[in-house]
Amino acid sequence: MVTTEERISTATCEMEKKPSMRWLSDADSYRVLERLLLEPASPREVCQRIVELAEQDERVVFCSIFLLDQTGDYLYLAATNNPALRIFLDKPTYRLGEGITGWVAKYREPALVRDPRDPEECARLGDPERGIPAPKPGGVPFSEGAHDGWLAAPITDVDAHDCIGVIRVQPRVSWPESTPTDLNRLQVVARLTYLVAQNARLRERQREEAQAETLRAVTAKVAHRVGNRLYAVGNLVEALQLAIERGNGAVSCLIAQMRETVESARAVVQSLVKQTSLPPLELRDCLLTDLLRTTAGCCVPCQLTPEVDVAPEAETLRCDPEQLRLAMGEIIHNCVEIVGPKAQIRIHAGAKRGWTKVAISDNGPGVPEEVKSRIFEPMFTTRSGGTGWGLVIAREIVEKHGGRISEEGVPGEGALFVIRLPTRGVRTCPAGG
Numbered sequence: 296m297v298t299t300e301e302r303i304s305t306a307t308c309e310m311e312k313k314p315s316m317r318w319l320s321d322a323d324s325y326r327v328l329e330r331l332l333l334e335p336a337s338p339r340e341v342c343q344r345i346v347e348l349a350e351q352d353e354r355v356v357f358c359s360i361f362l363l364d365q366t367g368d369y370l371y372l373a374a375t376n377n378p379a380l381r382i383f384l385d386k387p388t389y390r391l392g393e394g395i396t397g398w399v400a401k402y403r404e405p406a407l408v409r410d411p412r413d414p415e416e417c418a419r420l421g422d423p424e425r426g427i428p429a430p431k432p433g434g435v436p437f438s439e440g441a442h443d444g445w446l447a448a449p450i451t452d453v454d455a456h457d458c459i460g461v462i463r464v465q466p467r468v469s470w471p472e473s474t475p476t477d478l479n480r481l482q483v484v485a486r487l488t489y490l491v492a493q494n495a496r497l498r499e500r501q502r503e504e505a506q507a508e509t510l511r512a513v514t515a516k517v518a519h520r521v522g523n524r525l526y527a528v529g530n531l532v533e534a535l536q537l538a539i540e541r542g543n544g545a546v547s548c549l550i551a552q553m554r555e556t557v558e559s560a561r562a563v564v565q566s567l568v569k570q571t572s573l574p575p576l577e578l579r580d581c582l583l584t585d586l587l588r589t590t591a592g593c594c595v596p597c598q599l600t601p602e603v604d605v606a607p608e609a610e611t612l613r614c615d616p617e618q619l620r621l622a623m624g625e626i627i628h629n630c631v632e633i634v635g636p637k638a639q640i641r642i643h644a645g646a647k648r649g650w651t652k653v654a655i656s657d658n659g660p661g662v663p664e665e666v667k668s669r670i671f672e673p674m675f676t677t678r679s680g681g682t683g684w685g686l687v688i689a690r691e692i693v694e695k696h697g698g699r700i701s702e703e704g705v706p707g708e709g710a711l712f713v714i715r716l717p718t719r720g721v722r723t724c725p726a727g728g
Contacts, residue, residue, distance in 0.1 A: 331491040342374035356467040362460035365697035387648040398430030403449040448485040576615040594627040601640040609646035613720035622692035625685040634659035661706040
């Protein structure tokens with residue numbers, strides 16, 4: 296008679312004989328890790344490289360990586376090789392705790408299920424003793440997929456104290472051949488993803504800090520040189536005043552106005568120095584329609600009428616309206632300057648799943664592909680007389696709000712600047728989120 300212990304031992308041996316994912320388990324894994332860490336890339340690009348590595352594993356058919364967004368409430372799709380999901384790239388997908396994917400991120404627990412929509416399988420994932428409820432089946436905006444095997448692991452540090460997302464895999468093999476070893480391997484890859492994604496984020500912050508430092512240094516030099524010249528002009532005005540103090544009264548009045556002008560110019564320079572670092576945000580609820588219309592009205596010639604369309608769900612936005620006006624104004628002014636007197640500015644705003652999206656477009660030549668990656672760099676400009684700072688300021692303000700800005704237009708069909716902002720305002724969220 297076979298004992299229970301013998302049956303368990305036999306099952307374990309059989310399981311160990313089954314092949315498992317070889318994903319990054321080969322001898323060259325350290326070389327792959329070194330490349331992922333050292334090659335400059337954004338977090339999304341790093342995630343896409345990991346997905347491409349997954350494609351080389353004969354036991355993996357689809358791999359998708361979701362990262363927590365700036366609100367800390369939603370996962371957005373950062374990378375995938377599933378054609379059906381690519382339309383959701385960079386968009387909020389699961390709320391934290393929603394579906395099995397959101398559940399994995401919230402409770403930092405891996406999942407190995409046959410059918411993610413099966414309530415019985417979902418129930419088995421819960422652990423009441425540890426206070427972990429079972430996930431609810433399904434997901435928004437798309438189904439969580441396959442009926443023949445599905446694995447997901449939280450992207451965490453080694454101690455699972457910090458979670459920044461979820462990596463999800465649909466195996467190529469049939470469900471009975473999926474093993475806990477596959478899930479363990481996926482957890483290893485998830486921790487690797489955490490390491491390289493956080494490294495990429497650190498590089499991004501360092502680059503942004505370097506650009507901000509460049510801005511401060513250049514502005515300080517300009518302010519110093521202009522200030523010295525203004526000081527010299529002020530001395531000349533004083534000398535002229537002394538020379539003609541008994542002369543024509545009109546001349547004295549004119550010189551007094553010159554003195555006021557010089558003092559005003561000095562104040563402008565001092566203000567410029569202070570503004571090299573934007574003040575802290577003062578968040579409050581504002582009406583987006585009013586903000587966009589007043590901003591556009593100040594930035595376009597009087598003969599132009601910008602189109603402003605705000606969906607009802609996007610009407611209320613928590614932001615610093617003064618700084619956001621500055622950011623929007625820089626973009627609109629940039630469009631008007633490039634297109635000219637026949638510019639048609641269109642602004643549309645909508646909101647979905649915790650994020651407000653503002654799209655600003657024009658009828659100009661658009662942004663050439665070869666310069667798209669540089670338009671937000673300090674001192675880069677394609678306009679004669681341009682300073683190269685307007686879009687830099689706009690990006691800094693948007694990112695301070697916890698948002699993102701990008702140019703998504705088609706060259707030859709007009710520029711399209713897209714700003715995505717947390718609807719309820721930026722707040723403290725999980726590290727790296």
